[in-house]
Amino acid sequence: MADVAARAGVSLGTVSHVLNHPERVKESTRLRVQDAIDALGFVRNAQARSLAAGENRTIGLVLVDLGNTLFVDIARGAQQEATACGMTLLLANSDNDDALQDVHLDFFEGARVSGILLAPMTDPRTGVDRVRRRGTPVVVLNYDAGRPDCCTVLVDNERAGHLAARHMIDLGHRRLAFVAGRDHLQPVRDRRRGVRRAVADAGVELVEIPVGDLSARGGPAAVAQLAALPAGRRPDAVIAVTDLLGLGVVQELGRAGLAVPGDIAVMGCDYDKRAWGGSVPLTSVRMPGEEVGAAAVRLLVDEVSAPGLHRHETVVVPPSLVVRESSAGRAPAPTDVG
Template sequence: MSDVARAAGVALGTVSNVLNHPDKVAPATLERVQGAIEQLGFVRNTNAQQLAAGRSRSIGLVVIDISNSLFVDIARGAQRYASELGMNVLMANSDNRADQQRADLDFFDGARVGGILLAPMEDAGEDVARIRTHGRPTVVLNFDTGRNDCCQVLVDNEEVGYLAARHLIDNGRTRLAFVGGRDYLQPVALRRRGVRRAVAEEGGRVTLQEVPTENLDPPGGLRAAEGLVEDVRRGSLDGVIAVTDLLAMAIIQVFGARGVEVPRDVAVMGCDHNSAAWGGMIPLTSVQMKGLDMGREGLRLLLAEIDEDPAEHRHVTTMLRPELVVRESTVGRERATPLRD
């Protein structure tokens, strides 16, 4: 600021007003000071300004996999709400790696952000507890920690699986397969539980086979589908629930290449409404996960904790209800819901 004042030929206080209260500065002086700032190549140190003010206007968001549009929607929901409040959301993608997730949390902790939103796929309780001991409020999204030391925003993943299975059963599909990864991933375990509950309601009228995959990406779906083609041809399979939309689209791809028609021969649906899977030849039925709402509600809870006395704050869990989105892959083109963002 002293360099700028010297270059513009004004007092230090005038430079301060230009940066913080430009309405108080005469237009000619404002232009001269801004010209000096541009000529010197100076950029405001926002972090230092926020630290001096005693509160950061930035929030850190750590997501496990930015290729999944759920996490993109979470970021959009948080950013839109932050913009309304004059705040910023800084995002880090951990790329499905626990060590990278830990490094991202440490980075935001060191950057002294006002708080952190964390959307993991596995238990990160120890990391959250460590960050919170540094005075960094943290809200967990889309994962139930089972703890009471932080706020959470969840979608009812058991209901996701239940809605998926119920949809196929209500449309006359009675020989189902659930294609999913290992149960150490909490959303997978909960969606499987929901599918089983819907099948159990039928009292043996509906059968269910469970097909494990090593991963939740398209290669896992391709391998799983190869083993299901003959089941469809034999008549022992007429409905497939994939735990993710990317798995479902890969399964549809294999079925099409092998002459199995979707949904005439077999209905196929996903479970996470991933926009990356919407563009196939057969629009995919899935379950809406409310990512925008999750991001907004997460930020609301985080800011409430930041503003409250720590001794008085009570951690809460918000549970969002998923919604079925019916498309061509289960009911055909005539009955499908028009495709929208």
């Protein structure tokens, strides 16, 4: 700013007025200062300005996996709500790496953001403890950390599993397979609980198929286990814990000469748009990511605005069923009646 003032032949205060209150400056002076700004390539440091004013209108968002479209939707909802609240959103992707997640948390702390939104896959206790000790508000998304010192926004994953199983049961299936990994991932555990509850209530059979890879690469292993079952125990419907895994199952069944859903119905459970490009459109459970992101920003802004009055809470957003061809079959083409 001093360089701009010297080049334009004005005081530092005049440059400040041009930047912040241009209506107070004569047009000729304003143009002279603007010419100096353009010539020098001056860009003011918004972060330093916010810190000098004793406020920062920036939120940090750390997501576990931007490859998964659920987290893209969360980011979109958070961005839209932050903009509506007059805040700026900074985004970081931890890429399923807990150490990188901690690096991002420390970076946002160093940047003195107003607060942090964190969407982890595993327990983020250490990183959140460190941030909370320094007094920075944190909202945890898509993971129930059971913390009384910060807000949480969740998708009801148990309901997602229940919706999936109930859909297959309502279609008339009586032997369901649930294909998933281990329960150390909270969404897997919760969806399994929902599937088991629906199956128990309906009195149908459940076969649980463990796989180590929840992407499409897990499909062949899942189908191999299904094929190895005795004929009387083979399922007539498969619920995959993720859409990518569901896509892998559909592809492998096709290679084995089985029709979906004619021979066996298949669906996913996490509304991941990466899995929607297959030859058989995949039934899934919609995870309302944009609503999760927006709700998290609202909670964070409330805490930042009135820290003494804010009460931490857990918001649970319900999922919904999206029926496509992989479970319900292809809709018949319309016919003309003449």
